[in-house]
Amino acid sequence: MQLFYTPDIEPTHPQYFLSEEESKHAIRVLRLETGSEVQLIDGKGGFYTAVIHDAHPKRTILNITSVTEGFNKRSHHLHIAVAPTKNIERLEWFLEKATEIGIDEVSLIISQRSERKEAKVDRLSKIITAAIKQSIKAYHPVLNEPVKLSELLSRPFDGQKFMAHCEPGKKLSLRNELILQSRYLILIGPEGDFTPTEIETALQNGFKPITLGESRLRTETAALEACFEVNFLNRI
Template sequence: MNLFYTPNLQPNMTEYVLSEEESKHCSRVLRLGVGDKVQLIDGRGGFFEAEISDAAPKKTKLRILNYTSDQDKRSFRIHIAVAPTKNMDRMEWFVEKAVELGIDEISLLQCARSERKNINLDRLEKIAISAMKQSMKSYLPKINELTRYEDFISQRFSQNEHKFIAHLVEGQERFSLAKSITGYGTYTILIGPEGDFSPEEVEQALQAGFKPVTLGSSRLRTETAALAACHTIHVVLDV
């Protein structure tokens, strides 16, 4: 069944009008008409079943038939804080695949060795929405603006949050991420730029309570490391 993103849809609504973009996709691309059934997601865990009551190309109207809350809620949260790559295609690939796997929050870091100074947040959010729909997820992850590394690690985290930094600085003890995952809660993992974190940044993270981890014996690209971290948490906890 066809799926549409409806961020303004509330559980108590009995009718809804699709956005112009989704209306065009519904009526002109998919050629759906009055009486056809569709599925809706609000990006907050809400999953709806609806029926088309008016297939207008710019304002397709729906009648809400059923609502389910917390459709694919997990007992753990994944927050990847990563330095954007110089080639944004690679970062867009990470966002797409991480959403397909299941991720709750993505923060973009401005590190000492970062080569990218700006990002197109709107484009990343559109990619995330598309990936959410494609993978039948009902939660849209939060994507945060580019933030200075020092500001990010100095923020207040919850006491039960699991905090890690994946780095390649020689002479520093590191632990297996897979073996460091213990119990549920929020897992926040720092992934550095293509030149890795500086030794000073690693030390700052350790002082802030982040545990140093390794993602395996291979030297991974930034976007691969970020996705591997996300996948590792799923493998250990998503049972």
């Protein structure tokens, strides 16, 4: 299967022109020819089958043969807010794997102990795009610009809100707390964890403290564990 990401495609149009970059990849790299069948995803749930009408290396023309809306749409919505790791490759790893497993939105949060205060969202989004093509997903997760934790905590969210942290105290299990087929926002802190003040503020804003197991996990591992648990529990 040769899959292309085409976010500007219109479901009602019978033809589509691949971008110059994708055209070059299709014709020069993959050696596709006129008559070759390809698949397209628009990042909004659309999955398309098309046939190459004109195999031009700069402007390949496709004839759309079928459209599936809501392709493999999931029963829940998962938003993970995670502090960017000092080693950006660890964050990239999380984004790739979480996209493959299933995630809808990622917010990059800056907290008091964050060692990284910024991240290049454009570059990180390309990693997500590559991952949806690899895993054949028609929905492209949203990646938000870095935001201060205090600002994110004050934003309204219609769903369940959780916070994973390493401070002592009673913590809940997602297995026991999760309302299935719902919306979830989960906070994952930086390498130095959230501060006690940040934890208290989150609790005051309706977040529930959760445990992700007995092991002390790296930031990106904790975020991926939360992603896996939510998706596993929502399997039907």
